[in-house]
Amino acid sequence: MRNRLATILTAAAMAAPFAVPAPALAHPHIFAEARLEIVAGADGTVQELRNVWRFDEVFSSSVILDFDKNGDLKLDPHELAELGETIRTSLADYHYFSTVTLDGAQIGIQKPDVFHTTMQDKQLMLIFAVKPEKPVPLKGKLTFGIYDPTMYTAIDFPTDKDLVLKGAGFEKCQHKVVRPDPDDVISQNSASLTDAFFNDPTGTDMTKLFATRMEVTC
Template sequence: MKRRAITAALLVALGWWAVLSTPASAHPHVFVSARAEIVFGPDGAVTALKHIWSFDEAYSAYITQGLDKNGDGKLTPDELVDLAKVNMESLPEVGFFTTAKANGKAQEFGEPTEASLSFENKILTLTYTLPLKTPIKSVRSVGLEIGDPTYFVAFDIIDAPDAVITRDAPKGCVVRVARPPKLDAATQLKLAQEDITATPDMSGFQVTTRALVACP
């Protein structure tokens, strides 16, 4: 039941409700190239996470249909405001695809801020700041996990030095990123044959990216 609830929330958060009425197969259904920033406050406490998510071209084209209100062939942030609002209202249902831990204890998030969408080179990108409900003070290590454990949405943390970074961190803080291994061919084939309404059991696989921020 929990996996089904997560899948239903994903359909709402990412706009796939219209696809349910058409034949579709294969997991995952949405691909996201992601970056993240761990934001520190003036007192050295971790205060927020900033997400930058770029959706795949096919999904970007699908979800932005009919949003060019002035018909100029371009999508501006103003034309994407309502879509950004839908995402921000729905993503809490799936925990923002994010887990943050300090000293092994899961942290709660507050209301997201600074949410915006942009559309460039056929790619839709969502940017928003996710504040921690309680800033993490006296930071020694903070663990961050990004992704969808049901693999409905495939998050790919970009392979670049700025994939996961700190902002305004105390001197000496470093970030280590651990990406999940690629799924073997047999597993990929099995997932490709799944119906869109099915939620595969991914409990035996690591499909999320983990990052650890360590400070002296």
């Protein structure tokens, strides 16, 4: 089941519960609305990124089919717990779609302790927190974002208020939410966005150019 969910949740990161031709990987098939809280610790470093993801009803229904062991057409608490643990393991190779940079350098992400899973209004909801692999001081230019590097899953922040800074450490910093325009990204990076990227972005890191992000300058 773990490999199947890795296929469902990831393009090798998030995939549909049916076979998809390789060229289709260049655009999303799964949709999620997200909220991201970036928390500063008392020691002046980034403490954690708190995530809430709500998935579309079609994908949520497919997950029920995969994990409804007793056939009652819903996910009981133990089935939800199994789902959460499977996702926690499956998304490790994709850094839980989380990106943190400090002055342009990528910071690794620790494996979260647990994924909390629930169903609300027929939609799968995931709640979890991740921490940087090493201390990230609140100095210089930092960026925070959530995106699927394979472009199979579209993770959307409905409003700028869904990206939030928390903690006194951010009070001395300036911040803004950046929502790149895809046409501008393509025109400005035409030399580096190759045909291979559009046909199968797996293994590239260019999708970050299209991702909504929080930029912080301290």
